[in-house]
Amino acid sequence: xxxxxxxxxxxxxxxxxxxxxxxxxxxxxxxxxxxxxxxxxxxxxxxxxxxxxxxxxxxxxxxxxxxxxxxxxxxxxxxxxxxxxxxxxxxxxxxxxxxxxxxxxxxxxxxxxxxxxxxxxxxxxxxxxxxxxxxxxxxxxxxxxxxxxxxxxxxxxxxxxxxxxxxxxxxxxxxxxxxxxxxxxxxxxxxxxxxxxxxxxxxxxxxxxxxxxxxxxxxxxxxxxxxxxxxxxxxxxxxxxxxxxxxx
Amino acid sequence: xxxxxxxxxxxxxxxxxxxxxxxxxxxxxxxxxxxxxxxxxxxxxxxxxxxxxxxxxxxxxxxxxxxxxxxxxxxxxxxxxxxxxxxxxxxxxxxxxxxxxxxxxxxxxxxxxxxxxxxxxxxxxxxxxxxxxxxxxxxxxxxxxxxxxxxxxxxxxxxxxxxxxxxxxxxxxxxxxxxxxxxxxxxxxxxxxxxxxxxxxxxxxxxxxxxxxxxxxxxxxxxxxxxxxxxxxxxxxxxxxxxxxxxxxxxxxxxxxxxxxxxxx
Numbered sequence: 001x002x003x004x005x006x007x008x009x010x011x012x013x014x015x016x017x018x019x020x021x022x023x024x025x026x027x028x029x030x031x032x033x034x035x036x037x038x039x040x041x042x043x044x045x046x047x048x049x050x051x052x053x054x055x056x057x058x059x060x061x062x063x064x065x066x067x068x069x070x071x072x073x074x075x076x077x078x079x080x081x082x083x084x085x086x087x088x089x090x091x092x093x094x095x096x097x098x099x100x101x102x103x104x105x106x107x108x109x110x111x112x113x114x115x116x117x118x119x120x121x122x123x124x125x126x127x128x129x130x131x132x133x134x135x136x137x138x139x140x141x142x143x144x145x146x147x148x149x150x151x152x153x154x155x156x157x158x159x160x161x162x163x164x165x166x167x168x169x170x171x172x173x174x175x176x177x178x179x180x181x182x183x184x185x186x187x188x189x190x191x192x193x194x195x196x197x198x199x200x201x202x203x204x205x206x207x208x209x210x211x212x213x214x215x216x217x218x219x220x221x222x223x224x225x226x227x228x229x230x231x232x233x234x235x236x237x238x239x240x241x242x243x244x245x246x247x248x
Numbered sequence: 249x250x251x252x253x254x255x256x257x258x259x260x261x262x263x264x265x266x267x268x269x270x271x272x273x274x275x276x277x278x279x280x281x282x283x284x285x286x287x288x289x290x291x292x293x294x295x296x297x298x299x300x301x302x303x304x305x306x307x308x309x310x311x312x313x314x315x316x317x318x319x320x321x322x323x324x325x326x327x328x329x330x331x332x333x334x335x336x337x338x339x340x341x342x343x344x345x346x347x348x349x350x351x352x353x354x355x356x357x358x359x360x361x362x363x364x365x366x367x368x369x370x371x372x373x374x375x376x377x378x379x380x381x382x383x384x385x386x387x388x389x390x391x392x393x394x395x396x397x398x399x400x401x402x403x404x405x406x407x408x409x410x411x412x413x414x415x416x417x418x419x420x421x422x423x424x425x426x427x428x429x430x431x432x433x434x435x436x437x438x439x440x441x442x443x444x445x446x447x448x449x450x451x452x453x454x455x456x457x458x459x460x461x462x463x464x465x466x467x468x469x470x471x472x473x474x475x476x477x478x479x480x481x482x483x484x485x486x487x488x489x490x491x492x493x494x495x496x497x498x499x500x501x502x503x504x505x506x507x508x509x510x511x512x513x
Contacts, residue, residue, distance in 0.1 A: 073348065087338055089333075090336050092265050096262075096265045103257065104347050105346065
């Protein structure tokens with residue numbers, strides 16, 4: 001299996017503080033990988049560097065074979081991103097937002113694609129309403145629709161089901177799984193929702209204070225830490241408890 | 249249409265949607281130039297009987313105020329749509345798309361032209377029945393004046409957008425403050441020769457002062473000053489290049505400092 005995303009010795013430091021400190025990882029093509037970690041662990045910073053929003057202090061990033069530090073515009077049309085921390089234009093309607101972004105990504109048959117996503121993400125009720133008038137859950141669905149507009153080969157998601165009720169979140173996860181099955185896309189997501197990670201991800205990178213401290217499949221990590229689920233593993237890492245402590 | 253042009257068109261469409269979404273905004277675009285024109289028209293009427301200069305060229309003040317608004321509206325036309333991206337916290341989405349920074353700037357320039365025309369044309373047309381003065385009678389020189397002020401407004405707007413990207417929305421008042429800082433030395437309503445020597449030195453480096461000198465030359469002497477036109481155009485070429493370079497450099501810094509993700513209301 002090819003590598004879709006490769007980060008080597010990646011660092012991002014502000015003065016003396018390193019938000020991301022010398023991390024290396026790769027994500028296989030067609031897999032779903034999670035970045036786990038407490039607030040401030042460096043997940044969003046890592047995603048921002050992969051997308052070219054943030055210039056690393058040092059290190060290299062390759063996405064689909066493209067050196068992102070030198071030629072990111074070769075890869076960006078084949079990628080997309082969604083985050084609750086970045087909004088869409090507030091005064092535009094959902095449809096207008098999707099039209100604008102569809103054109104930015106040069107999406108072919110845009111009208112048809114917007115109709116598909118309207119159905120998939122259940123946006124029909126508010127497709128012509130201004131984005132600012134929507135609930136946070138509705139905004140998350142619109143942001144995901146925007147992220148899928150160009151049928152990205154690499155999809156980076158920051159907390160993709162934040163603010164969604166359990167029922168909608170479950171349906172969105174199914175949509176993401178369906179999308180990946182249909183397209184073979186690679187998904188890298190940062191999440192605090194452990195059941196979501198267990199369900200969606202083949203691979204998990206655990207970050208703490210800017211470093212990757214562990215890695216494996218959800219089941220491998222649960223077994224290694226001697227825990228019942230990934231949430232307990234997360235708490236162990238966040239609270240600096242070592243694996244051996246549980247085996248003792 | 250190339251991909252780059254499609255992206256620029258997409259962003260102009262985005263700003264057009266924004267404009268269309270609020271009729272008070274459209275009305276406001278034309279409101280201030282119209283109020284200014286009415287006020288200066290009345291002042292002209294008053295001075296017609298008291299000043300030989302105004303009597304000689306009754307359109308002097310109305311032309312000046314309309315052209316001044318071209319500069320102001322053109323600059324606001326770049327900065328205000330850019331502020332909308334910051335208010336919306338939308339820069340992160342824009343710059344993970346294939347949109348390049350210079351394409352964003354070109355789209356801001358595009359919407360600036362639309363906003364300026366929407367703002368100025370009603371005021372210019374209204375001056376005809378109200379004061380029997382048509383700025384369009386300036387003929388071809390009007391195009392030269394208009395273009396030079398438009399480009400100067402773009403240059404100022406691009407630099408202000410860059411500074412706000414760097415220093416945050418705390419610096420947003422620059423959009424309204426900066427242009428008025430150069431008003432006194434632009435010689436809008438009076439020749440720059442009445443300025444103190446040091447101010448004249450600054451004035452000759454401003455495209456706007458050459459435009460207003462050129463405007464007076466047309467209205468008072470009925471002659472088009474090639475010198476002032478070329479000076480304004482040459483200075484504008486230099487300033488627009490500098491403005492683009494400043495914006496692109498600040499964009500690089502913004503990527504280093506993480507400003508594209510964090511900036512917002």
